[in-house]
Amino acid sequence: MIPLFIALPLAAAFLLPLFGGRHPAFADWLANGILLCLVILAFGSIGQEAVYHMGAWSTPIGIDLRLDPLASLLLIAVSVIGLITAFYSVQYMRTYTAKHRYYGLFLLLVAGMNGVILAGDLFNLYVLMEIATVASYALVAFGCRHEELEASFRYAVLGTLSSIIILIGVALVYAMTGTLNMAHIASRIAEIGMGPPLMFALALFVGGFGLKAALVPFHAWLPDAYPSAPAPVSAIFAGVLSKVIGIYVIARLLYNVFGVTEVELEVLRWLGVISMVVGGLLATGQWDMKRLFAYSSIGQVGYIVLGLGLGTPLGVVGALYHLLNHAVFKSLLFLNAGTVEYMTGTRDLKQLGGLNRAMPVTRATTLVASMSIAGIPPFNGFWSKLIIIVACVQSGFLGFAATAVIMSIVTLGYQLKVQRHAFATAPLPGSAAVVTEPRLMCAAMILLALGCVVLPLLLLGGFASPLLIGPAKEALLGGVLTLLPEAGG
Amino acid sequence: MIYSLSLLLILVGLYGVVVNRNVMKIVLSLLVMEHGVHLLLILIGYRAEGRPPIMDATTAATEFAANAVDPLPQAMVLTSIVIGLGVLALLVALCVRLYQRYGTFDVTRMRRLRG
Numbered sequence: 001m002i003p004l005f006i007a008l009p010l011a012a013a014f015l016l017p018l019f020g021g022r023h024p025a026f027a028d029w030l031a032n033g034i035l036l037c038l039v040i041l042a043f044g045s046i047g048q049e050a051v052y053h054m055g056a057w058s059t060p061i062g063i064d065l066r067l068d069p070l071a072s073l074l075l076i077a078v079s080v081i082g083l084i085t086a087f088y089s090v091q092y093m094r095t096y097t098a099k100h101r102y103y104g105l106f107l108l109l110v111a112g113m114n115g116v117i118l119a120g121d122l123f124n125l126y127v128l129m130e131i132a133t134v135a136s137y138a139l140v141a142f143g144c145r146h147e148e149l150e151a152s153f154r155y156a157v158l159g160t161l162s163s164i165i166i167l168i169g170v171a172l173v174y175a176m177t178g179t180l181n182m183a184h185i186a187s188r189i190a191e192i193g194m195g196p197p198l199m200f201a202l203a204l205f206v207g208g209f210g211l212k213a214a215l216v217p218f219h220a221w222l223p224d225a226y227p228s229a230p231a232p233v234s235a236i237f238a239g240v241l242s243k244v245i246g247i248y249v250i251a252r253l254l255y256n257v258f259g260v261t262e263v264e265l266e267v268l269r270w271l272g273v274i275s276m277v278v279g280g281l282l283a284t285g286q287w288d289m290k291r292l293f294a295y296s297s298i299g300q301v302g303y304i305v306l307g308l309g310l311g312t313p314l315g316v317v318g319a320l321y322h323l324l325n326h327a328v329f330k331s332l333l334f335l336n337a338g339t340v341e342y343m344t345g346t347r348d349l350k351q352l353g354g355l356n357r358a359m360p361v362t363r364a365t366t367l368v369a370s371m372s373i374a375g376i377p378p379f380n381g382f383w384s385k386l387i388i389i390v391a392c393v394q395s396g397f398l399g400f401a402a403t404a405v406i407m408s409i410v411t412l413g414y415q416l417k418v419q420r421h422a423f424a425t426a427p428l429p430g431s432a433a434v435v436t437e438p439r440l441m442c443a444a445m446i447l448l449a450l451g452c453v454v455l456p457l458l459l460l461g462g463f464a465s466p467l468l469i470g471p472a473k474e475a476l477l478g479g480v481l482t483l484l485p486e487a488g489g
Numbered sequence: 490m491i492y493s494l495s496l497l498l499i500l501v502g503l504y505g506v507v508v509n510r511n512v513m514k515i516v517l518s519l520l521v522m523e524h525g526v527h528l529l530l531i532l533i534g535y536r537a538e539g540r541p542p543i544m545d546a547t548t549a550a551t552e553f554a555a556n557a558v559d560p561l562p563q564a565m566v567l568t569s570i571v572i573g574l575g576v577l578a579l580l581v582a583l584c585v586r587l588y589q590r591y592g593t594f595d596v597t598r599m600r601r602l603r604g
Contacts, residue, residue, distance in 0.1 A: 123565055123568075127568060127572065130572045130575075130576070134572075134575055134576055134579060137576075137579055137583075138579060141583060141586070144586060145590075146590050146591070146599075149583060149586050149587050149590060150587070150599045152583055153512065153580075153583050153584070153587060153596075153599075156576070156579065156580055156583060157506065157515055157516075157519065157580075160519050160523075160576055160580070161503075161506065161519065161522075163576075164499075164519070164522050164523055164526055167526050167530075167569060168499070168526055168529065170565075171526065171529050171530045171533055171562075174530075174533060174561070174562065174565075175533045180561075
């Protein structure tokens with residue numbers, strides 16, 4: 001079952017450009033069908049813990065895929081957000097040509113992300129990450145207009161640079177430990193200790209994957225790349241891509257492979273807080289809706305990294321919970337911005353206004369997402385931010401807790417700016433007439449808005465160990481990886 | 490040491506990426522960096538006087554392990570070269586499209602996006 005997560009979208013990604021061109025509806029059905037299968041598989045993987053040996057080669061020789069509760073959590077996030085955005089694309093992507101190629105790239109992206117989540121060794125993690133990022137460069141440039149090409153080029157150059165940095169790290173780890181399998185590396189490091197070369201490799205990993213996650217000193221590509229991509233693509237980028245190939249890998253390597261030390265945690269905390277502050281403040285100055293959300297993404301990722309940097313069980317719960325919540329509400333906000341652009345032809349807040357009446361569904365869902373992201377109870381964002389802030393206070397970082405609270409208020413500020421300028425004010429003279437909102441796009445947005453309302457139910461499992469997230473936290477904090485029993489093919 | 494030469498190659502590439510204004514030259518500098526890393530990987534698996542890592546029926550596994558160079562980094566480099574080719578093709582295609590739109594290869598004159 002485990003290899004299907006990669007094989008299904010990969011196979012469909014190759015079939016689509018071949019056969020999708022003649023029957024556009026076929027492309028829609030195939031892409032959505034495959035993603036639906038992935039959602040079912042992902043939910044089926046809850047609670048399982050297993051290793052799959054590719055081609056039945058045993059562990060040090062063959063390639064391992066590794067499934068644990070943390071991987072399940074991210075697989076669910078990827079497949080659900082993937083399905084909803086693909087569903088949204090059915091209508092949205094009609095404005096572009098070559099929809100089947102778009103789906104091909106989209107599924108390639110999903111295959112790469114699933115692969116990164118499941119990869120059991122460093123080099124395959126690198127290869128699958130490259131599959132995901134190459135697909136993402138192409139998706140950013142999909143519209144082929146001036147801005148899109150420019151953003152894609154910048155993103156591609158910085159992305160390739162970070163991949164090279166990561167590859168140097170992989171080479172160093174291999175040179176020092178003589179193995180690439182994560183569990184083997186962990187046990188070798190326990191024997192030989194963290195020498196300077198391994199510390200350097202770890203620094204390269206944090207830098208390289210930090211660039212993919214757009215943490216603040218490495219964030220320059222993100223505000224160009226996200227707004228330039230088509231809306232569903234920005235949604236999946238902000239929702240899951242930056243988390244899977246950035247945050248998840250950093251967390252996995254730090255907690256499960258290299259083992260955490262206080263210095264590493266301190267670096268993470270500072271990266272998190274700086275991202276939180278800079279991302280939030282830059283967001284308030286933006287007038288392009290998607291660009292504003294892109295900066296806000298940097299800020300929210302800062303919360304996740306801060307939670308991870310605390311290293312306490314509660315901090316990690318908060319981080320993983322916020323990761324899941326952010327995937328839902330940030331995708332929703334990007335889909336909202338996409339709908340606004342689809343209907344009115346612009347996403348400049350200065351030119352918008354009075355969409356209140358014309359677009360009731362978009363307005364309502366944006367409101368839900370805004371309240372979630374700003375941390376208004378009872379929506380999901382409130383709970384995860386609360387957990388992170390409580391965890392900060394528990395660990396004695398009062399300054400960080402206060403910063404998190406203040407940035408939450410700043411978040412509320414820029415979300416209200418969107419509400420006010422896009423929806424509440426009277427329409428400007430000469431703005432385009434608006435027809436009713438497309439049904440499929442509304443359905444996708446409503447599903448995500450429901451997610452914002454439903455996700456707090458995960459806390460029913462208890463505050464310190466919510467459903468789904470509790471086991472994932474255990475997997476992350478359970479120390480370095482050990483070899484697991486083999487799973488059936 | 491010989492390792493520092495591959496590091497030098499990586500740094501030359503990095504310098505090229507940072508300093509060049511021509512998009513094609515940036516892409517080529519990335520390529521130089523990438524090959525620096527490939528050389529580093531090959532060096533990691535290298536063993537002086539080592540034999541090619543091809544196992545046949547007459548060699549014993551222990552003798553093979555004692556004498557052959559490490560084949561794994563070579564496999565990694567092959568994979569990485571293929572990935573690099575894919576990325577290069579995409580980057581060059583982007584450069585061509587950029588030239589069609591802007592009529593120039595100069596990055597400083599592609600400024601539709603603001604910070």
